[in-house]
Amino acid sequence: MIKTLIFDFGDVFINLDKKGAMKHALDIFKLDVFSEEMIAFNAFYEQGLISTEEFLDFYLENFPYLDVDEILYAWNYIIKDFPEYRLEFIKKLASEKKYQLILLSNTNSLHINLIKERVTFYDEFKCCFHKFYLSHEIQLRKPEASIYNFVLKENNLKPEDCLFIDDTIENTEAAKKLGINVWNIDETTQDIVDLFTIKEELF
Incomplete structure (x- = not known):
């Protein structure tokens, strides 16, 4: 579960x-x-x-x-828009308090500072998560096993109780090897707001 x-x-x-x-x-x-x-x-x-x-x-x-x-x-150049309907999705999830929510991102100081400037609701977004892990802050990086083990250990999580969503196949494959459920989202055809429909079998 x-x-x-x-x-x-x-x-x-x-x-x-x-x-x-x-x-x-x-x-x-x-x-x-x-x-x-x-x-x-x-x-x-x-x-x-x-x-x-x-x-x-x-x-x-x-x-x-x-x-x-x-x-x-x-x-x-890589940083584009943040659709606000995705903010509403994560806000709703947070308000329901059914799942522990964690963000785990490979990013860097320049990118995150730009996002803070461009995305007016960045702080509101960040507050939806129980933990918010950025690679340059924790000095660990996907797809190394150490970053997943760090998240599991720090939050006392069982791999089988977790679902990890990432658009990069190397990242989801690495997590899968540790027993974590994964969704390698295809950003060209899928959207995170459809999580519970696309991965219905896990819930």
Whole structure:
């Protein structure tokens, strides 16, 4: 029986443009693919292992023909709108007090600060959750098993009592290996507000 719902943030509540952001970044960096060093550095930043200043310095040093504003625009390009009907969905869930609600997101300081600026109801959204875990704050990152074990241990949860919703297959597969129920949501055809219809068999 599901007692705890664990939600990703991007492409579950807030819309992202991953393809557009990648295309824009490759265009301004004049690359065909991201280098392994860039991928690693991005992951370090998302995990809170380097500061925003160190992150920006890395890109300024490697792409000296770009300025800070251009790099920030490229980095934040991925962040799009947060439909308010999804806020109403999570508010209703919170008010019913039937499930423990947890947010577990791979994100970083620049993205979350931009979201706070753009999304007028960010604090209202955050208050719906019993726990609100952001990777750069807890220095753990999906799909590593350590982040799921951290959430389970800190909240005294049994994996079989949890449902984890995420749009990235690597993340849901990693959680599934630990015995957590999962929904790998397809953001192009599915919506979190239809959770109890699409995953009806779990409830």
